[in-house]
Amino acid sequence: MHSVLVTGANRGVGLEFVRQLLRLRxxxxxxxxxCRTPEDAMELQRMAKDxxxxxIVKLDVSDETTFAESxxxxxxxxxxxxxxxxxxxxxxxxxxxTETTTLADMEESYKVxxxxxxxxxQAFLPLLKRAAAKSEINSHHLSIHRAAIINITSALxxxxxxxxxxxxxxxxTKAALHMLTQCMTFDLSPAGxxxxxxxxxxxxxxxxxxxxxxxxxxxxxxxxxxMRYLTEINAGQALTWEGRILPW
Amino acid sequence: MHSVLVTGANRGVGLEFVRQLLRLRxxxxxxxxxCRTPEDAMELQRMAKDxxxxxIVKLDVSDETTFAESxxxxxxxxxxxxxxxxxxxxxxxxxxxTETTTLADMEESYKVxxxxxxxxxQAFLPLLKRAAAKSEINSHHLSIHRAAIINITSALxxxxxxxxxxxxxxxxTKAALHMLTQCMTFDLSPAGxxxxxxxxxxxxxxxxxxxxxxxxxxxxxxxxxxMRYLTEINAGQALTWEGRILPW
Numbered sequence: 323m324h325s326v327l328v329t330g331a332n333r334g335v336g337l338e339f340v341r342q343l344l345r346l347r348x349x350x351x352x353x354x355x356x357c358r359t360p361e362d363a364m365e366l367q368r369m370a371k372d373x374x375x376x377x378i379v380k381l382d383v384s385d386e387t388t389f390a391e392s393x394x395x396x397x398x399x400x401x402x403x404x405x406x407x408x409x410x411x412x413x414x415x416x417x418x419x420t421e422t423t424t425l426a427d428m429e430e431s432y433k434v435x436x437x438x439x440x441x442x443x444q445a446f447l448p449l450l451k452r453a454a455a456k457s458e459i460n461s462h463h464l465s466i467h468r469a470a471i472i473n474i475t476s477a478l479x480x481x482x483x484x485x486x487x488x489x490x491x492x493x494x495t496k497a498a499l500h501m502l503t504q505c506m507t508f509d510l511s512p513a514g515x516x517x518x519x520x521x522x523x524x525x526x527x528x529x530x531x532x533x534x535x536x537x538x539x540x541x542x543x544x545x546x547x548x549m550r551y552l553t554e555i556n557a558g559q560a561l562t563w564e565g566r567i568l569p570w
Numbered sequence: 571m572h573s574v575l576v577t578g579a580n581r582g583v584g585l586e587f588v589r590q591l592l593r594l595r596x597x598x599x600x601x602x603x604x605c606r607t608p609e610d611a612m613e614l615q616r617m618a619k620d621x622x623x624x625x626i627v628k629l630d631v632s633d634e635t636t637f638a639e640s641x642x643x644x645x646x647x648x649x650x651x652x653x654x655x656x657x658x659x660x661x662x663x664x665x666x667x668t669e670t671t672t673l674a675d676m677e678e679s680y681k682v683x684x685x686x687x688x689x690x691x692q693a694f695l696p697l698l699k700r701a702a703a704k705s706e707i708n709s710h711h712l713s714i715h716r717a718a719i720i721n722i723t724s725a726l727x728x729x730x731x732x733x734x735x736x737x738x739x740x741x742x743t744k745a746a747l748h749m750l751t752q753c754m755t756f757d758l759s760p761a762g763x764x765x766x767x768x769x770x771x772x773x774x775x776x777x778x779x780x781x782x783x784x785x786x787x788x789x790x791x792x793x794x795x796x797m798r799y800l801t802e803i804n805a806g807q808a809l810t811w812e813g814r815i816l817p818w
Contacts, residue, residue, distance in 0.1 A: 350608070386673070420757040421692060425634070436742060437673050440712050444669060479749070481729075483817035484806075487753035494684060494746040494753075501745040505735035509668035549688045558732075570729035570818045 330412025331355035334527035338538035356381035383438030404452030410439035416491035435495035454514030464516035464554040507558035518561035577604035578660025582775035586786035604629035631686030652700030658687035664739035683743035702762030712764035712802040755806035767808035
């Protein structure tokens with residue numbers, strides 16, 4: 323991976339992605355950490371001070387007006403090589419059952435978890451296409467070493483594995499994100515861009531809570547390992563942090 | 571079915587549902603035709619003139635402020651028996667691929683196709699619960715003859731059958747609706763309410779276009795036949811107008 327942009331990078335899974343990307347044996351030349359308020363992202367700021375690879379980018383996935391400036395910033399840094407990998411990680415978890423789910427939570431969840439990945443993809447697509455076109459990899463093959471979009475998802479979005487109603491705003495939007503992943507694949511595979519959804523597992527973050535079974539370190543090292551070996555066979559799939567297929 | 575409410579009943583599939591419900595050998599005592607602007611629903615008005623069973627109800631599924639009055643109207647008509655069946659039929663079809671889909675179409679589609687069925691269900695739930703509780707059917711069994719919610723869907727919402735990116739706003743919202751159907755099932759089966767999603771097939775309506783393979787008559791008579799035999803085994807499933815399981 324020549325360059326990677328991670329959205330929602332100020333904490334949790336996103337922050338750990340940035341941390342581990344910077345520590346790879348062959349780290350990307352550019353790691354862009356997208357977050358809504360860079361001035362509050364203390365940990366990212368601390369990391370950026372020690373590492374020129376990391377650039378913090380102001381990016382609110384549910385606010386299109388923040389896109390132009392961040393695209394320009396990334397464009398300037400990556401130049402001709404384009405942006406290799408976009409990790410659509412920003413997401414929110416809202417709870418609610420049939421009687422308790424609010425329409426406000428439904429709407430906000432859709433804006434961040436589904437419209438966000440679509441809008442950010444649209445904004446950075448010219449840079450991703452550039453990376454795909456400039457790649458030295460055989461043009462019949464897809465991989466993160468050429469150009470890829472990784473949509474971060476959850477097993478809670480799996481219809482086959484649905485076992486409760488507790489998370490309606492989250493479950494419905496992640497199911498929709500799986501469909502978006504599939505739809506994008508039809509358009510972007512021919513352009514040389516691999517699209518895959520990755521399930522983080524249940525991770526000890528603000529979102530996952532303290533009782534979750536995986537540390538961020540375990541989840542992200544698993545996902546980075548899975549990402550490394552993705553090919554065109556995986557286009558449109560949802561996979562777990564261990565590389566298993568997540569059933570629709 | 572003692573009583574049925576159909577949303578989006580002014581045309582297409584919804585209008586044909588109303589027409590065929592009124593013509594059943596044992597028609598419901600009350601058929602409520604929900605539509606945004608009753609004053610423009612000429613065909614419904616014509617039908618209501620000849621048939622006291624039919625009541626036109628002003629109901630915009632994406633506008634909560636229209637709910638209180640319509641719930642009151644239905645409540646008054648059904649009384650103690652409650653509302654037996656809610657058919658969440660209102661929906662919109664917006665097209666778009668990865669690069670062409672607009673956020674406005676995404677948002678509007680989610681509001682009508684997913685938040686709509688949830689909000690209308692929440693509004694009419696007390697009446698549906700009343701029907702379930704008052705039913706003479708053995709309380710271990712679920713059926714439309716007791717109380718049921720039918721979410722009208724499309725094979726375009728099936729992840730396994732996804733073959734193109736053309737309908738992103740529609741496909742993503744119908745996948746989300748399938749998840750909503752499953753989640754609702756966990757909450758509402760114990761209350762005696764059956765929740766099922768039904769795929770209309772590809773129907774010659776304003777939405778389906780002139781080249782579609784099914785007439786509204788064929789589609790709706792198929793769905794009504796499927797509905798008649800639904801049991802607790804079908805709770806949470808998506809079925810086609812022919813009664814086949816629609817894969818997730």
